[in-house]
Amino acid sequence: MDTSGTVSSARQAGDSDGLEALARVGLIAYGVVHLLIAWLALQLAWGGGGGGDSADQSGAMSTLAEQPFGKPLLWVVAIGLFALAVWQLAELFAQLPGLRGTGERKKKAATGSAKSVAKAAVYVFLGITALRFATGGGSSSSSDQQGAVAGVFSWPGGRFLVGAAALVLIGVGAYHVRKGVTRKFMKEVDTARASARERTLIERFGLVGYPAKGVALALVGGLVGWAAVTFDPDKASGLDGAMRTLLDAPFGKALLTVVALGIAAFGVFAFFRARHPRRT
Template identity: 70%
Template sequence: MSVQQTADRVGRSDTLERLARVGLAAYGVVHLLIAWLALQLAWGGGSGSADQSGAMQTLAEEPFGTPLLWVLGLGLIALAVWQLAEVLRQVGGLSGSGDTKKKAAVGVVKSVAKAVVYAALAFTALRFATGGGSSSSGQQQDTTSGVFALPGGRFLVGLAALVVIGVGLYQVVKGLKKKFLDEIDTSKASSSEVRAVTRLGQVGYVAKGAAFVVVGGLLAYAAITFDPSKSTGLDGAMHTILQAPFGRWLLSLVAVGIAAFGVFCFFRARYPQRT
């Protein structure tokens, strides 16, 4: 059996699909928690980090939080495996030419990026489940400081900033052009559900993309000033938005958008597009 056939078989596994559904729902929960933390930050009622680590910490402090974190982590691992199966399935297209090769290359890059994101979130969830979680902002500052110590480190941080900004702009365009509909199978959904999915995706991707652009901007500022403390990740981006004119309302809009993305993930869990 070839690698592509094996990957296709894994991607179509009913067991993996069920676990991936759990992962998609968990991904939605993480975004809802981030949105809640951002709203608390906007209106002066929160002290936790408005990012992934803050969301995990919020879960860890709740009754039955540890079992939930284990479920979340394992579901996200399943999502990462699902995306890796998609990578292997598309690798064969790289040997083609023209549009076929280009489409395969784009698909591989996107699937790898998603697999990395899901795996990183799974790692964070499992660390909090075992009592070893820590602030994402602190970790990013330490990472940036370590990169600065490398030859050409300042250039590497600046390059990373451009990549993050590019990802943010891509998310915004993806939302505005409704490209996210390619990732969800709505053939069995009602017309009202399709409308809801479309609106949630548009709002969610634009808000999430805007947050990424701010994160990338902070990373670029860290590179320009040679100061790793400026690289504060998503939590720092939320604080930066809050400090802008009408920041409380802007941050509230971003929070609502991130919450919309979270609900969109629930629809993706219900109507997943199989690899």
């Protein structure tokens, strides 16, 4: 099957000024969500560890919904995130020629395709979450995740599937840490028009933000894995549960504060991506 027409159309979509403008809105929304999660985590660390919104994406969306004009703003956030997913999928189609290649080219295209699909899925999930809160139907991400894990447990081999999902989450967390340490996140930003000061700031926020987000994702994966080991879906308490687990550790307040500040740095990095997006 000749996919050249599809690839060409995808590239045109990815280069569309209108889609890029919406994707910029999505990146700003993505950054805001992370800043709100960081703020909720800091409240959790220094507010006694109880009450308030969950320190996760649902808590962030709930916080937005409670603001003046919050629900219309959530509609804008959702549209931007969906556009960001489409923009990311355009990059997936751009990888198709490489998948027909051999050797290192094919391996690089396969890796890039998997990353594009994963990122698009995250943006779609966040967009759907924003829509649910915009329409008044939002709920805790932790309870949703626990319900999903309970459902998977009822499948044949469900316990092993949950364990595999935990390993994937831990692996994604490790990937984020590695991406931060090796500075590979700089490939996501077009720094050609950025000033020297901006390039320095972009690098510093990425160096702090990616490892912090990686630690948070690995903790979520650890909780999902513990749910598989104990065969107890209540243990899969999502990002909010990971934050609370970190708080309960020795020097928990300090550790949670460091992670929260790192997640805030990741949010600021998303703003720089919106300012200097790298086209597919």
